[in-house]
Amino acid sequence: MSKSTSRSPFGWSNRGGNVTVIEAPVARSYRRRATIAFWVTLGVVGLLAATVASHYLHPILGALLGGVIGVAVGAVVFALIVAWPVLRVFWHWLTEIVLGLVAVYGWNALMQSTPLWGSLLIVALVVGVPAAIGPVRRRIVAWIWCLVVRHRLRMCFAAFIATNRSGSLPLILLARPTPAGERVWVWLRPGLSLRDLEQDGQVQKLAVACWANEVRVMRASRKYAALIRVDITRREPLAAKVLSPLPDYVPTDVPANAPTSPGMPPVGLDLPDVPDEPVTAPTDTPRPRKPRNPTTTTSPSDGFDPSDYA
Amino acid sequence: MDLTDTIELPTTSPDTVPVGAGLSIFDPVFLGIDEFGQPVYLPMIYRNILIGGEPGAGKSSLLNTIVGHAALCPDVRLCLLDGKQVELGLWEDACDVFVGPDLNHAIRTLRRAQTVMDNRYTFLKARRRRKIGPNDLFGQILVACDEIAYFSATAGDKKDQELFAALLRDIVARGRAVGIIVAAATQRPSSDIIPTSLRDIFAWRFAGRCTTDVSSDIVLGHGWAARGFSSNTIDPNNQGAGYLISEGGIPALVKAAYMTDADIIRVADYAAWTRRQSGLTTTAERHATTDIKAAA
Numbered sequence: 001m002s003k004s005t006s007r008s009p010f011g012w013s014n015r016g017g018n019v020t021v022i023e024a025p026v027a028r029s030y031r032r033r034a035t036i037a038f039w040v041t042l043g044v045v046g047l048l049a050a051t052v053a054s055h056y057l058h059p060i061l062g063a064l065l066g067g068v069i070g071v072a073v074g075a076v077v078f079a080l081i082v083a084w085p086v087l088r089v090f091w092h093w094l095t096e097i098v099l100g101l102v103a104v105y106g107w108n109a110l111m112q113s114t115p116l117w118g119s120l121l122i123v124a125l126v127v128g129v130p131a132a133i134g135p136v137r138r139r140i141v142a143w144i145w146c147l148v149v150r151h152r153l154r155m156c157f158a159a160f161i162a163t164n165r166s167g168s169l170p171l172i173l174l175a176r177p178t179p180a181g182e183r184v185w186v187w188l189r190p191g192l193s194l195r196d197l198e199q200d201g202q203v204q205k206l207a208v209a210c211w212a213n214e215v216r217v218m219r220a221s222r223k224y225a226a227l228i229r230v231d232i233t234r235r236e237p238l239a240a241k242v243l244s245p246l247p248d249y250v251p252t253d254v255p256a257n258a259p260t261s262p263g264m265p266p267v268g269l270d271l272p273d274v275p276d277e278p279v280t281a282p283t284d285t286p287r288p289r290k291p292r293n294p295t296t297t298t299s300p301s302d303g304f305d306p307s308d309y310a
Numbered sequence: 311m312d313l314t315d316t317i318e319l320p321t322t323s324p325d326t327v328p329v330g331a332g333l334s335i336f337d338p339v340f341l342g343i344d345e346f347g348q349p350v351y352l353p354m355i356y357r358n359i360l361i362g363g364e365p366g367a368g369k370s371s372l373l374n375t376i377v378g379h380a381a382l383c384p385d386v387r388l389c390l391l392d393g394k395q396v397e398l399g400l401w402e403d404a405c406d407v408f409v410g411p412d413l414n415h416a417i418r419t420l421r422r423a424q425t426v427m428d429n430r431y432t433f434l435k436a437r438r439r440r441k442i443g444p445n446d447l448f449g450q451i452l453v454a455c456d457e458i459a460y461f462s463a464t465a466g467d468k469k470d471q472e473l474f475a476a477l478l479r480d481i482v483a484r485g486r487a488v489g490i491i492v493a494a495a496t497q498r499p500s501s502d503i504i505p506t507s508l509r510d511i512f513a514w515r516f517a518g519r520c521t522t523d524v525s526s527d528i529v530l531g532h533g534w535a536a537r538g539f540s541s542n543t544i545d546p547n548n549q550g551a552g553y554l555i556s557e558g559g560i561p562a563l564v565k566a567a568y569m570t571d572a573d574i575i576r577v578a579d580y581a582a583w584t585r586r587q588s589g590l591t592t593t594a595e596r597h598a599t600t601d602i603k604a605a606a
Contacts, residue, residue, distance in 0.1 A: 183346070237345050238564070238565035239548055241550075242550070243567060243569070244568060246340075246577050249382055
């Protein structure tokens, strides 16, 4: 998203040309959208606010107030849309940002409220106990993978999954750990379909990008074609043996009076016991051959043979 | 569902009646788990299943699970056809007809099933009904066939093989509404083994590991390998894992449940015991089948 062209750490791409936080065409398109949104908001909100205000104030004052409110709301909408590419990045990394803040501020608060040994003990417990207990550790690692996978998928969608003209990417919804890996729900935007993801090599590229063994995409809803499910497989969860529950239906002390089929003497169980007999399969016996030209067989009787003329 | 602690079976007194396991073929069959660790249940009533996969892929294990469920259902009669004899042979005492490597016997059995089917349809028509339900006048029939290829491509002559395939196709095509369920397994159901007209009418498919994408597509249906569902990707050592097409229509990776031989024998003995007591399998019938086998 951000491409540094100068040493100055912050700034917009417009005048100084120091740093490009948002690439020029993207910024231009967002500014155009923001301008449109500003005027539409100004019109709608202004009109509504003016109508309501006219009930309480002088109509001219009401109209002026409506205009001011419209401009204010429109400016907020304009600013939101112009800054949206940056805000979106914050949104995408919200979980990580919140976790980081909790870690920093939590550590600070802990240090101030307890002596050093107490805080170290609490941190050791909070970190060590889940790390020591296998199922908890695996569950936490699975959640971390869910976070990672969402970023990887977003990267893939931006990099090589075909997007529509306005550049909107699929919405990445929930991610859930499964015994095999992760399952992510994705809402496709106009311009994309499941078929685009199923194209030759696309899921393999997704698998590579997600550091996974296999990726499968399928519809997640019978109602909406846009809602799809991405199954990311990292482990083989079916390696263990699955026992059938059927024996549980049967009491353990079944009486041993179950019938046994008539036994068979152990004869003919090895190659020397079976004699080498000629093959006389009934299918191989030559059938009486039907002549192709029935007239030729009947003809010799009356002394005329057409084969003589052949 | 666990009935082990509720049933108390007296082992000595002969005048008691054993209690059936309380299952019904209208209950979905527990098949195994899917790749997300969830149990997979397969409704078998009004359905048929085709099981494919290379040797050792776990086809017979899956077939045994289905037959085992049906054997514990007091309302299901079993018709087992097994060219290899040992895969379904453990159920011989619990089933009504057991067909070994004998194509004529297989054809006769399918003809019987066909006649039963026709009679049932006539009966339903007379009652102005379209299909059977649970607790109906007559029970269901499970026709389980391991190694169809033996009957349809190996044994006997061409005419008998075609007759067998035609009868089986008829039972698969028409049997569902009168409770005749077909579960068939073979290694590679290509058109030289099974007519495609028979292969394509199985609703449920299970593809154990296959050696090529094409083989997997033959079992699952054309085009699934291209969409990423190829049972060629399954680890050969992972027996019982395969792609299952059932409700939903999209292949799901599942691992079929497994019963040890001792478990199968125990379940089969119990099924045979309950069936004999409830008169489901007639001993005369079994004697007839053994006589036929002895004569053959």
